[in-house]
Amino acid sequence: MEQTPLVASILNATLLVVAILALIQGAHGIGIGVNYGTVANNLPPPAMVAKFLSKSTTIKKVRLFDANPEILRAFGNTGIEVTITVPNDQIPDITNLTYAQQWVKTNVQPFIPATKLIRILVGNEVLSTANKLLVSTLVPAMQTLHVALVAASLDDNIKISTPHSLGILSNSSPPSAAKFRQGYDTHVIKPMLNFLKDANAPFMVNPYPFFGCTSSSTLDYALFRSNSGVFVVDDNTKLRYTNMLDAQLDAVYSALKVLGFEDVEIVIAETGWPSVCDPAQVGVNPKTASEYNGNLIRHVTSGAGTPLMPNRTFDTYIFALFDENLKPGPSCERNFGLFWPNMTPVYNVPIIMRNNVAVVANSHYKVFLSIVIVLSLICTWV
Ligand SMILES: *[C@@H]1O[C@H](CO)[C@@H](O)[C@H](O)[C@H]1NC(C)=O
Ligand SMILES: *[C@@H]1O[C@H](CO)[C@@H](O)[C@H](O)[C@H]1NC(C)=O
Numbered sequence: 001m002e003q004t005p006l007v008a009s010i011l012n013a014t015l016l017v018v019a020i021l022a023l024i025q026g027a028h029g030i031g032i033g034v035n036y037g038t039v040a041n042n043l044p045p046p047a048m049v050a051k052f053l054s055k056s057t058t059i060k061k062v063r064l065f066d067a068n069p070e071i072l073r074a075f076g077n078t079g080i081e082v083t084i085t086v087p088n089d090q091i092p093d094i095t096n097l098t099y100a101q102q103w104v105k106t107n108v109q110p111f112i113p114a115t116k117l118i119r120i121l122v123g124n125e126v127l128s129t130a131n132k133l134l135v136s137t138l139v140p141a142m143q144t145l146h147v148a149l150v151a152a153s154l155d156d157n158i159k160i161s162t163p164h165s166l167g168i169l170s171n172s173s174p175p176s177a178a179k180f181r182q183g184y185d186t187h188v189i190k191p192m193l194n195f196l197k198d199a200n201a202p203f204m205v206n207p208y209p210f211f212g213c214t215s216s217s218t219l220d221y222a223l224f225r226s227n228s229g230v231f232v233v234d235d236n237t238k239l240r241y242t243n244m245l246d247a248q249l250d251a252v253y254s255a256l257k258v259l260g261f262e263d264v265e266i267v268i269a270e271t272g273w274p275s276v277c278d279p280a281q282v283g284v285n286p287k288t289a290s291e292y293n294g295n296l297i298r299h300v301t302s303g304a305g306t307p308l309m310p311n312r313t314f315d316t317y318i319f320a321l322f323d324e325n326l327k328p329g330p331s332c333e334r335n336f337g338l339f340w341p342n343m344t345p346v347y348n349v350p351i352i353m354r355n356n357v358a359v360v361a362n363s364h365y366k367v368f369l370s371i372v373i374v375l376s377l378i379c380t381w382v
Contacts, residue, residue, distance in 0.1 A: 031058075031060040031061065031301070032058060032059055032060065032061070032297050032301070032316060032317075032318065032351075032352065033059065033060070033061030033062065033063060033081075033083075033315065033316060033317035033318065034053075034059050034061070034062055034063070034317060034318050034319075034320065034321045034338065035062075035063050035065075035269075035270055035272075035317050035318065035319045035320045035321060036049070036062045036063065036064055036065075036071065036320070036321045036322075037065055037319075037320045037321070037322070037324050038064075038065070038066075038068070038071075038324070039324040039326045039327045040322060040323070040324040040325045040326050040327075040341075041325065041326060042325060042341045043322055043341055044341050044342070044343065045074075046068070046070050046071040046073075046074035046075075047074045048343070049071075049074065049321070049343075050071075050074040050075045050078050050080065051078075052343045053078070053080060053321075054078040054079065054080055055354075056343075056353065056354055057352050057353060057354060058351065058352055058353070058354060059080070059352065060079075060080060060081060061080065061081040061082075061083070061118075061315075061317065062075065062080055062081075062082055062083070062317075062321070063082075063083040063085070063119075063121070063269065063270075063317050064082065064083065064084050064085060065085050065087070065124065066084070066085055066087055067084040067085065067086075067107035067108075069107075069110070069111070072084070072107075072111040072115050072117075073111060073115070075115050075116070076111065076114035076115045077114050079116065080116065081116045081117075081118045082115055082116060082117050082118065083117075083118060083119040083120070083121060083317075084107065084108075084117065084119075084120055084121070085120070085121040085122075085123070085124060086103065086120065086121070086122050086123060086141070086145070087123070088123040088124065088126060088129065088131075088134055090103075091122060091123050091126065091134050091137050091138060091141045092133055092134070092137045092141070094122065094137075094141040094144055094145055095137050095140040095141050095144050096144070097144050097147060097148065100141075100144045100145045100147070100148040101148045101151065101152075103145070103148070104145070104148045104149060104152055104154070108120070108149075108152075108154065108158065109152065112154075112157075117157070117158055118157065118158060118159065119158065119159050119160070119161060119201075120145060120149075120158060120159075120160050121160075121161055121162055121163060121204070121269070122138065122141050122142045122145060122160060122161075122162045123138060123141075123162055124162070124163055125163060125164060125165045125167075125206065126138050126162060127164060127165075127167075127168050127181075127184055127188065128164075128165045128167045128168070135184075135188060138162065138188065138192070139188060139191045139192050139195060142160050142161075142162060142192065142195055143195055145160055146160050146195070146199055155199070159199060159200070159201035159202070160195075160199060160201055161196065161201050161202055161203070161204045161267070162192075162204065163204040163205065163206050163269035163270065164203075164204065164205050164206065165205075165206050166205065166206070166207055166208075166248060166251070166252070168180055168181055168184060168189070168255075169181070169251055169252070169255055170182060172247075172248065172251035173247075173251070174234035174235060174236060174237075175234055175237075175239075175241070175247050175248075175250035175251045175253075175254055175307075175308065176234050176236040176237045176239075176250070176254050176308070177236060177254065178250075178251035178252070178254040178255045179254075179255050179258050180255045180258070180259070185255075185258075185259065189259065190259050193256070193259060193261040193264060196261075196264055197261060197263075197264055202264065202265040202266065202267040202315070203252075203256065203261075203264045203265065203266055203267070204266075204267045204268075204269040205248075205249075205252050205266060205267075205268065205269060206268075206269050206270035206271065206319075207245060207248040207249060207252075207268060207271055208270070208271055208272070209221075209222035209223075209243070209244035209245050209248065209271070209273075209292070210222065210272070210273045210274065210292070210332075212244055212248070213244065213282065213283065214282075215282060216282045216283065218244065219282060219283040219288075221241075221242075221243060221244050222243070222244045222283075222292070223273075223283070223288060223291050223292050223295065224242075224243045224245070224291075224292070224295035224296065224299055225291070225295075226242075227242065232247060234250075234307075237307070237308070239307035239308065240307070241307060243295075243299070245271070245296065245299070246306040246307060249266060249268075249306050249309065249314070250306050250307060250308040250309065252266055253266065253306070253308050253309055254308065265315075266309075266314060267314065267315045267316075267317075268300065268314050268315065268316040268317060269317055270317055270318075270319040271296065271316065271317075271318065271319060272289075272292070272293065272318050272319035272320060272336045273288060273289040273291075273292035273293060273336070274289060274332035274333075274335040274336045275289040275335050275336075275337075275346050275347055276331060276332065276334075276335035277330070277331055277332035277335065278330050278331050278332065281332060284332065286346060286347035287347065289346075289347055290347040290348055290349050293318055293338070293349050293352070294349050294350070294351055296316065296318070297316070297318075297349075297351050297352070298351065300313060300314040300316045301313055301316075318338065319336050320336045320337055320338070321337060321338060321339060322337040322338075322339055322340075322341060323335050323336065323337035323340070323346070324336075324337070338352065
């Protein structure tokens, strides 16, 4: 008889701990990421940006395309997770361990632990450059930088990866038939996947339904709007695709599976939708950009997963934080931003802002958990 109250209090104490942990988790909110590109001459000071993101938005992660020290310092003590990048032109140098160690000493060590650095990306879309030197030194550079992190005992907290465009797939339709491009598959991607798996690091991709949406007939599909999904049944699997992002992610998954690495985590390093474009492009305006980004966040964080990856959530970085007025190319390239330089939204994406429905829902959740905690305290000590 003496056992029962003991077991009950252990159970209640466990419940209490779980509830407290859930409360802490809940306070972190949605945890979406954003790409903080800086190819512009009108951007606000990094300190202002860091304060704005941490106080006024639900954004919890930023990715930089370099290792700008002012930005790294600005995110100190904000709790925001930061990813930095070794620019493509430094990849060959990073294969030299002395150089890699100096890189870590200069670009990482001065900023941690105040700045929560979680990843270093070696280049961006390197395979798409088709530059022989960069392609051949990419995996050795990732390995060498990892060795430098191990030597500094930083490899548990900081992971190495590199983002890919979907151009690395030779075929992506239907999703189940996707493969990596021949040549790259065994010579670069496979050794890279071996490395990522051993280091417990993710495979990172930049899927853009926007660039896959070339006519108005695919607009609903690209924007996660309800649609019949008739032309998107995968004949091999009989799975039905209701949005283009799922099809793109499942193509990546299928290609990984061909090489035997389907268990490596997939991170969405970039995705987004511009608010302004040249007249020929379909479905570009602030409303569709808002729809894409809002639906994207709900989808990747929902736990629905994709047809081939049910129940998964995807760490996702929206492109981009600001419009970048100095980017070359078509006008859409300069108009992917969520915010103007004065931090007002370019269009409304409620789920990104604090003090809105998402936060209200979050506070209901907290009230519920607080009641659970109080009840379990009563049960434990009565
Ligand atoms: C490796 O990097 C160090 C530091 O930058 C440099 O002094 C050295 O010459 C490099 N070694 C080679 C073989 O390039
Ligand atoms: C996904 O979640 C559902 C509902 O919780 C469950 O029935 C199903 O087995 C899960 N599937 C996988 C692959 O985990």
